[in-house]
Amino acid sequence: MASSVKQTSEFILDKVGGAENIVSLTHCATRLRFQLADQSKADQTALDNNPDVLGVVPQGSTGLQVVMGGAVANYYQELQKLTGGETKKAASGKKEYGGARGKYSWIDYGFEVLSDTFRPILWALLGASLIITMLVLADTFGWQDFRAEQQPPTYQFMHAMWNSVFYFLPIMVGATAARKLGANEWVGAAIPAALMTPQFIAMKELPETVVTQAANGADVYKVTVFGLPMVLNDYGGQVFPPLLAAIGLYWVEKLFKKIIPQSVHMVFVPFFSLLIMIPLTAFLLGPFGIYTGVGISNMLSAINNFSPLILAIVVPLLYPFLVPLGLHWPLNVIMIQNIATLGYDFIQGPMGAWNFACFGVVTGVLILSIKERNATMRQVSMGGMMAGLLGGISEPSLYGVLLRFRRSYLALLPGCAIGGFIIGLFDVKAKAFVFTSLLTFPAMEPMGGYLIGIAVAFFTSMALVIVMDYRTKEEKAEVLERLAAESAAVESESAQEDATTAAAPAAAGAAAAGGVATATKPVKTALEPGALTQITAPLEGKAVPLSEVPDPIFAGGKLGKGVAIVPSGTEVVAPADATVLTVQKSGHAVGLRLDSGVDLLVHVGIDTVQLNGEGYTVHVDKKQHVKAGEKLISFDPDFIESQGYNLITPVLVTNTPKFADVEGTAVDHADANSVVITTRAKDA
Template sequence: MATNVKEVSEFILDKVGGAENITSLTHCATRLRFQLADQSKADQDALDNNPSVLGVVPQGTTGLQVVMGGDVAEYYKGIKALPGMGDDDTKAAAASNKKEYGGVRGKYAFVDYAFEFLSDTFRPILWALLGASLVITLLVLFDTFGIQAFRDDIKTQPPVFQLLHATYQSVFYFLPIMVGACAARKLGANEWVGAAIPAAFLTPEFLAMGSQGDTVNVVGLPLVINTYSGQVFPPLIAAIGLFWVEKGLKKIIPSSVHMVFVPFLSLLIMVPLTAFLLGPFGIGVGNGIAAAFAAVNDFSAFILAIIIPLIYPFLVPLGLHWPLNAIMIQNIATYGEDVIQGPMGSWNFACFGVITGVLILSIKERNKSMQQVALGGTMAGLLGGISEPSLYGVLLRFKKSYSRLLPGCLAGGFVAGFFSIKAHAFVFTSLLTIPAMDPMLGYALSIAVAFGTSLTLVLMFDYRTPEEKAEALAKIAAEHGEAAPPAVAPVADDAPAVAASDAPADGSGVATLTKPVKTALQSGAVTEITSPLEGEAVALKDVPDPIFAGAKLGKGVAIKPSGDTVFAPADATVLAVQKSGHAVGLRLDSGVELLVHVGIDTVQLGGEGFTVHVEAKQHVTAGTPLITFDTKFIESKGYNMITPVLVSNTKKFAEVEGFPTDHADTDTVVVKTTAKTAES
């Protein structure tokens, strides 16, 4: 494992453009989060195709998330240990007070940064919060089985339970200090001063000034005493104030004495300012948002229980769920219970139902790459309550996945609405934390319905479009040296062969599928394949894309087009054709499977400049137009028109040769395959 971590860490560092291209590196529960000087230097395709990487998500113009799953901390340490990545060498944003606008959420940079600020403030605390939530679950289980009452006066509980309560309360009581430190660090202010400001309001000296709601006179000014333990908005707002105070002080104080006077004056200004103004304002913000949710709940707990799981799938990818997490903590600190966590569990378990369904299908299909993604997502979800591996590994990658997810969210929320589920402690919604919800059986039923609905939909209807599935199955077959699964109904062995010319035709070259004679797969047979489009043939290694150039999708040749049409080079069945028109997969009647990919990254055009003339499962004759394209338009958008022509089932053959020529056209042989002999 250690060797693999080192190798993968070196690979990731190289593919993001090297240490000199990294301005900052952090990580959350599942993702490495890079801020890059030049995002274009990152080879995102190479990263995405590494089996240890679960997904790659660009953010804005400088950010890049590399999803690694539960072992992300090991890869983070591995990268930080590499040359040029030490703390002294990393050009962190905090060192220069530079804000990194790496979001993808808003039209304006300040909107992006606002959500990045919230997300990056809470991410480092996740580990402590998750640990505390499981300690709470353990205590709730003791309560459920009558061993010790969870809500009894702490002074009356045995010492061992007092210690367990102190273990989880340490996280929530001192949460303002953690939030203050992380928020200040994100902004570029001093994190320890950011921690010291909220810490002042947790000291015995401040608590001795009065109880919650009391007003005391401080140099003639009324100071309302508030309870700050468990609060998150006051330290967030105080950190923002600290950033501006520090920035102003550094402009007027000589740099030689910054270390002495900047923290001194910052504390002298910020502690009273927070006590009199920013702290009460932050508490008011949190109470206002909590009151809004409470009002909806009072009007109809059933409606709230349906709304919450249906909005979460759209909030989490944007980072907008963090304010709601803060409200959950605020609710528990203020009211002793929360009404958001229970319904939220339906979204999480619908998500976990999708990823479990993907795992089952991947095992059946022998899809090793998706097995790895799905297994990591399933374990992180069911045992840890963490949705990011499922979200970035599957839900945001495949078009049909949300149509499998949302019915589960709706069904689970519908059930949750009948039980008015409440949480009396902040926990991550996993299998291990079910006892923390009240009523426990009602909550268990709601998440079971959410999980089962989404799982069933995936198993019945898949999580991919037919094109995505056909492409995946063809790739798996090529990896195993097999023919891809048939895209049409199989023909019985004793059925008479029908020539394509005898089949009904409508002028488009489409005919009824016949029983092909797979000569290319017969022992020792050699098949020559003509170019499917006019142009100059060049070696595959000259394609400016590492996946094609490295023949990872199959051996073959590339064509620099002079024409505007992709033709069938022989009688064939269309395995898959992309709606965007940039690629088509064929199974020739000889048994050779071809992938023709028009241009590099042209899928980004979304179909502009392309016209598709065929559809999957059609049988076409040699010379049938498959795709036409507008070269001038596509090149005007900045795309390279070089077109790989690949034998996707290369492993089925003893040899596949490409033949670059000066002027390859539809009458010139560009690929030759030799079938394996019986001995080989």
């Protein structure tokens, strides 16, 4: 495993243009996030074709996201070793910016700050959410009261285990937000920490403190500090105050770095930053942040109170478009805010409909991939499904399937809408902040209504993928053609190994008898060093360069070099003695291993797999040995063209890499006597 991670990391480093092209590198739950000096140096196609890479997403003109799934941290650590942890950004001292700047770039950057502030904390939040789930289950079974102030010692300790993340979340947010903005992360952490110390909290008990009642009946504590009134808020679990403090810190640090000599920056910049920012946060930014969060929460709560059904449908329909842009993180802030102020949240339940519709899509893809023997998509969809169902993480599914095959949204959105509708009918609320996975459903209330909603979302989207597919007609045909060619290549290798194995005993027996060894299979003359082999046309028609095929896979020679034939006849015949390696049930393609050692694929028409065999008749079986000129396939060109398909027929040497050269020859009127392909074997 370690070796695989290292090899893949070296591959990624090479394909992004090397260490010298990396300005900065971070990672989130599933993605490596590169900022590149020159995005054009990154070979995105090569990265996307690597089986360990779930997807590649360019961001703006310099950013590149490489989706690796749940093991992303392993690849990040290996890349840090390979680059020595040094990037161009480290010396720049500038704040990071990895998104696409639009007309209002400050809005884009604002959302990115929110997104990148929470990504580094994601692991801690995920771990804590599962501990919460365990305690909610204990509450469900009556073993303890989840919200009781006094708990038995064991449960008291377990509550401390998850509360360590959520209570001290402002300190973590202060650090990550400051780092994102370009300020000192430890000073960013110290500012909210000052408002969570025992000394600050104890100010509520001072005789000078005035206690009044807010409109909602809550106690408001005020005390005079430096001759000014200060509201003593509870900052545990708050996120807006440390975000605002980090923004203020960035400007304060920037100011003092200009006016203080560089030789004493380390002493006086943090001194003045703390001296200014802690009071500013306590008097102004902290209360403003709390009131902002409460205000947004109240607005969404009002919509929810007006119609939980409307909110429950809108939220899951928005998420498929918010997550790719990183715009879902502000809603996570509101969820945490709701838990802190209301004691419950009304967004997480509907969000579960989006997540499980997403996981239903990739499960449908997994089923189709197993059926098609598509190893690449099977791996991608399996990873996405497991990360989703067990971790509540949607990025592997999103970047591995949904954004690569946009048709999949046709299966996703109905699942989101129907699942959200059912969750809205039950008015599902979350009792704690959790990531919506199969393991965290006990945090939802009513639990049964939530389970029905996510099950409907999951199975609706899964069924739609199986029925409608997740690819366009052209995308599916392209994949099936590639798989057929790969299958032919595998069969070719297997046939060659079988021939070698069968020949060895015969040769040994003949030698032992004092005779001449004779192989049971023909000698592979085409592969003998320097050998030239000529292949005649397997069907009548006009032979043209492969580049004229209106399909980039064939035209680009990705399945092998060769020639294309515009047929004038109606039959495909064996151009030489050969073994049938593969023949499609649909009759549109046949793979041969010529006795000379050339592997040949004859593909009658483009995208004709969609005809499901109509217009074709197959005359041979797999593994059958055929003679030159023997009929392999018959086809009806009039019917095929009447269905809108192009009959141009690629004739490919699928084991092209074994030869020094494979050259196609254009012939106006090719027949069984016309040489259309010439191969030259590699020199010894």
